[in-house]
Structures are given as C-alpha cells and as structure tokens.
Amino acid sequence: MALVGPPPLLDTNPFVALIGDLREERSATVPFPPGETLFSLARTKRFADDPLPLLLESYDRFGPVFTLRLFHGNVVFMLGPAANHYITVSHASNFTWRESHFRDLIGLMGDGLLTIDGDFHRRSRLAMLPGFHRERIAASVDVMVTETSHALDRLTPGTQVDLYAWTRRLALRVAMRALFGLDPDGAVARSVDAAGLFEQALSFYSSDYALRMLRGPFTPWARLQQAARSLDRLIYSEISSRRGSGERGEDILSLLLDAHDEDGSTLTDVQIRDEVMTLMFAGHDTTTSTVAFMFYELARHPQIVSRLLAEQDIELKDGRPSAAQLMSGELGELEMVLDETLRKYPPAWIGPRRSVEPFEFEGHTIPGRAFVNYCSWASHNLPEVFEEPSQFRPERFTEEAKAALPKGAYVPFGGGSRTCIGMRFGQLEIRTIATLLLTRFTLSLPEDFQLTIRQMPTISPKGGLPMIVHPRTATPVSGLAAVA
Numbered sequence: 001m002a003l004v005g006p007p008p009l010l011d012t013n014p015f016v017a018l019i020g021d022l023r024e025e026r027s028a029t030v031p032f033p034p035g036e037t038l039f040s041l042a043r044t045k046r047f048a049d050d051p052l053p054l055l056l057e058s059y060d061r062f063g064p065v066f067t068l069r070l071f072h073g074n075v076v077f078m079l080g081p082a083a084n085h086y087i088t089v090s091h092a093s094n095f096t097w098r099e100s101h102f103r104d105l106i107g108l109m110g111d112g113l114l115t116i117d118g119d120f121h122r123r124s125r126l127a128m129l130p131g132f133h134r135e136r137i138a139a140s141v142d143v144m145v146t147e148t149s150h151a152l153d154r155l156t157p158g159t160q161v162d163l164y165a166w167t168r169r170l171a172l173r174v175a176m177r178a179l180f181g182l183d184p185d186g187a188v189a190r191s192v193d194a195a196g197l198f199e200q201a202l203s204f205y206s207s208d209y210a211l212r213m214l215r216g217p218f219t220p221w222a223r224l225q226q227a228a229r230s231l232d233r234l235i236y237s238e239i240s241s242r243r244g245s246g247e248r249g250e251d252i253l254s255l256l257l258d259a260h261d262e263d264g265s266t267l268t269d270v271q272i273r274d275e276v277m278t279l280m281f282a283g284h285d286t287t288t289s290t291v292a293f294m295f296y297e298l299a300r301h302p303q304i305v306s307r308l309l310a311e312q313d314i315e316l317k318d319g320r321p322s323a324a325q326l327m328s329g330e331l332g333e334l335e336m337v338l339d340e341t342l343r344k345y346p347p348a349w350i351g352p353r354r355s356v357e358p359f360e361f362e363g364h365t366i367p368g369r370a371f372v373n374y375c376s377w378a379s380h381n382l383p384e385v386f387e388e389p390s391q392f393r394p395e396r397f398t399e400e401a402k403a404a405l406p407k408g409a410y411v412p413f414g415g416g417s418r419t420c421i422g423m424r425f426g427q428l429e430i431r432t433i434a435t436l437l438l439t440r441f442t443l444s445l446p447e448d449f450q451l452t453i454r455q456m457p458t459i460s461p462k463g464g465l466p467m468i469v470h471p472r473t474a475t476p477v478s479g480l481a482a483v484a
C-alpha cells in the first residue's frame with residue numbers, strides 16, 4: 001500500500017471550524033461528563049495562563065473525567081493512570097490527533113508524524129523508525145558532546161545566562177546536525193535565526209484564543225506563517241541540495257529522501273518538509289524545557305547537586321562521561337533527577353485527541369467527535385499517585401519505586417502507538433547536556449526569581465530562566481572519556 005498523504009487539511013478558516021465544532025457538540029448522542037459547561041472567558045483565560053490548578057481543582061470536584069467549556073466549546077479531560085492508559089493504549093483507535101483542539105499546530109508542522117492518524121500515521125512511523133534505532137542514536141553522541149562543549153565554552157563564571165535560551169540554541173544545533181545532517185554554520189543556516197523563528201512561530205500558541213482566530217496582516221497567525229516560511233527556506237534548500245548532489249548520510253533526512261512505497265513512488269518535498277519541521281520542533285522544544293526545569297530545581301536543592309557531583313567524582317573517568325554512560329543512563333542519581341523533572345514538568349503536558357465514537361469511562365458517557373485530552377502534567381500531580389507531588393524528590397524513581405507505579409501513572413513520553421519516537425534521542429541529549437554542564441559549572445537563581453510557567457504549546461519557564469554561572473569546585477576536561 002502506498003505512503004499516501006493524509007486527508008486534506010482541515011478548513012483553516014477558524015470561524016468555519018468553530019461553527020462546525022458547535023454543530024457537532026449539539027448533535028452529541030450522549031451527555032458530556034459533569035463539569036463547568038457554561039461559557040466563561042475567565043475560565044478560558046485561566047486555562048490558557050495557568051491550567052494546572054484549574055485541572056486539579058476540577059479533578060477534586062468532579063473526579064477523573066470532567067468537562068470544561070473553554071472558549072467556544074466543551075473539552076473533556078480524563079486524568080490519572082487509568083485514563084492515560086485508556087486513551088494512549090487500550091482504546092487508542094477511538095481517538096484522532098489531527099482534529100483535536102491542538103489542530104492549529106498543523107499551521108506550523110503540516111502533516112508530520114505528530115498531526116496525522118490512522119494508516120498514514122502507522123506507515124509514516126514505520127518509515128521513520130530506523131532513524132531512531134539505538135545505533136543511529138549512538139552515532140549522535142559525538143555531535144551532542146561537541147555542541148554542548150562549545151556552548152559551555154561561552155559561559156563565564158560570575159555572569160548571568162538565560163539557560164532556557166542557551167539550551168534552545170544548543171538543542172536546535174544538535175537537531176540540525178544529528179537529525180538532518182545540516183551544518184548550522186553553513187551559509188543558509190547562518191542566514192536564518194532558527195531559534196528566534198521557532199520562538200516567533202510558537203508564540204502564536206500562547207496568544208489569546210480570540211486573537212488566534214484572526215487572519216490577515218499583523219495578526220499572530222501572520223507572524224506564525226512568516227516564521228514558518230523562513231524556516232521552510234532552510235529546509236527546502238537542504239532538500240534540494242541533497243536531491244541535487246545525491247549526498248546521503250546517517251540522518252533522518254537521508255532516510256526520508258530515499259523512502260519509497262511498494263509502487264516505487266517517493267515522498268514529495270512537502271511531505272519531507274512536514275516531517276522535518278515536526279522533528280525540529282518536537283526534537284528541540286521539549287529537551288530545552290526539560291533542561292531548564294531540571295536546573296531550576298537543582299538550584300533550589302543543593303543537596304541533590306552534591307549527590308550528582310559525588311556520583312560524577314566516582315563514576316566519570318578523568319572527569320568525563322563515556323558514550324556508553326550517556327547512552328545507558330547508568331549514572332543513577334542523574335537518571336532519577338531526569339525522571340523526576342519529567343514528572344513534575346512534563347513538557348508535552350497534554351495529549352490532545354478527538355473521539356471517534358461515543359464511549360463510557362468510569363461511569364460517564366463521552367460523545368463521539370468530542371475534544372478529549374489526557375494530561376500528563378495533572379496526572380503526575382495527583383497526590384494519591386505521587387505523594388506530596390509539589391515536592392521535587394528524585395528518590396521517587398529508584399528502580400523498585402518505578403516498577404511499582406501503576407500502569408499509565410507516569411507518561412512524560414505518552415504511550416502506545418504514539419509514544420514519543422524521539423524518546424531515546426531526547427533522554428540522551430538531556431543527559432549529555434546535564435552531565436557536561438555539571439562537570440564544569442554550578443548554576444544558581446537570582447534571589448528575586450519567581451518561576452511562572454507558560455504553555456506554548458509545550459510548558460516552559462515564562463520569560464526564560466536567568467541563572468548565575470559559578471565554577472564547579474574542580475574543573476575536569478571536556479569531551480568524552482575513552483571507553484575502558
């Protein structure tokens with residue numbers, strides 16, 4: 001069967017989509033779960049600005065499945081381990097991503113893996129999986145170490161850095177080189193500020209719902225499109241130069257250029273662009289947030305930093321990690337810090353879906369064609385699953401404690417057939433950045449810093465993360481240790 005494209009793009013006129021949503025809501029054949037179903041601008045704004053407390057309060061009032069009217073329509077939330085498992089694994093085929101309330105993301109990513117469903121999703125995923133096999137990912141360690149070491153060379157003790165912006169630039173360079181074999185210092189890439197353009201494009205998703213409906217010049221949509229077109233130039237120029245030269249490497253772009261169906265037809269430039277844009281977005285934004293939240297928590301828990309440094313002193317040879325150590329996650333203290341960071345701050349915090357058929361869950365009916373979300377962020381903050389969830393406690397993730405977690409309790413990478421395809425790549429990158437950073441510097445927060453979190457559409461520290469750079473007590477050499 002052919003790698004045929006997805007169904008036509010949804011109507012990009014948001015007013016038409018809105019009327020369609022209302023019609024479908026009215027024609028629901030079963031009632032929505034209990035909740036707040038009257039229109040409220042205040043609730044809509046609260047959800048956009050600070051969704052976690054609203055979701056946790058609603059969970060306390062209505063239980064694990066409830067409805068909130070957000071902007072124009074009802075949105076169902078299903079929280080907790082059983083709900084996560086239901087949506088991502090046991091009943092995944094009753095949900096689509098493409099028509100979820102995150103469908104606006106199609107405006108940036110087109111029809112890449114994240115925004116497609118069904119057989120096309122399955123086939124596209126199969127075509128891309130070899131790019132994420134262990135050996136391919138292992139080949140990226142050198143790029144990650146080199147790029148991180150260079151980025152660290154630019155940090156100076158005694159100065160302040162926006163760790164979020166620093167990591168975003170670094171993660172994009174890694175994504176460009178390791179995933180697409182694209183030279184970030186080449187002429188085309190240098191003429192494009194990819195990090196700034198992603199920032200500009202993604203800011204659309206944090207603007208007010210009402211503003212997002214507008215089209216035409218000077219609207220958030222126009223700024224999104226402008227940024228996307230500039231990023232397109234970078235991607236299309238690489239596609240065309242690779243097609244022209246026939247040059248291939250170990251990267252995913254090479255894989256996509258050579259992917260073909262049983263009838264021999266290949267992917268179009270637009271299809272490749274959409275996958276590349278999706279991976280560039282998903283492959284750098286989430287890792288950036290995780291590194292930022294991790295160092296925010298470390299700065300507030302010096303005793304955890306001491307444990308990490310003691311682990312480095314014992315485990316690292318000549319103060320440098322080996323590729324095997326980074327790949328395997330055998331630095332146990334760091335691994336628990338990473339797991340706990342992704343519990344407290346899962347960057348891809350919401351799993352947006354639309355139901356296909358009506359269904360029942362925990363005694364409530366949910367209509368077909370309803371917007372339904374699972375939410376790792378809220379699920380990871382339920383006290384009956386994670387005691388005192390607001391506390392940052394890496395020891396929740398000892399091997400034994402992890403094995404004892406109920407199915408669906410911990411889902412920072414989603415689950416089932418849509419589990420994050422870049423999970424190993426992302427974990428490796430975060431380990432590499434964190435390990436190398438800790439071998440050279442200690443970071444602290446400015447005294448008056450207060451963390452607020454924005455979603456756009458992943459969660460990250462609002463306004464960036466200012467951190468003060470200090471030298472580590474003893475500074476080891478950078479780079480990889482030789483494998484013994």
Ligand code: HEM
Pocket residue numbers: 097113114115125179278279282283284286287290342346347348350351352411412413414415417418419420421422423425426427
């Ligand atoms: C800490 C790092 C990361 C986290 C926490 C994360 C989280 C997630 C989650 C939760 C999903 C599923 C969303 C859903 O169910 O709707 C997902 C999907 C995806 N992620 Fe990641 N991600 C990370 C890193 C990466 C990286 C590095 C890449 C690419 C290199 C990537 C590419 C993707 C793609 C393409 C999908 C869609 C998969 C599909 O639908 O088949 N992610 N990610």
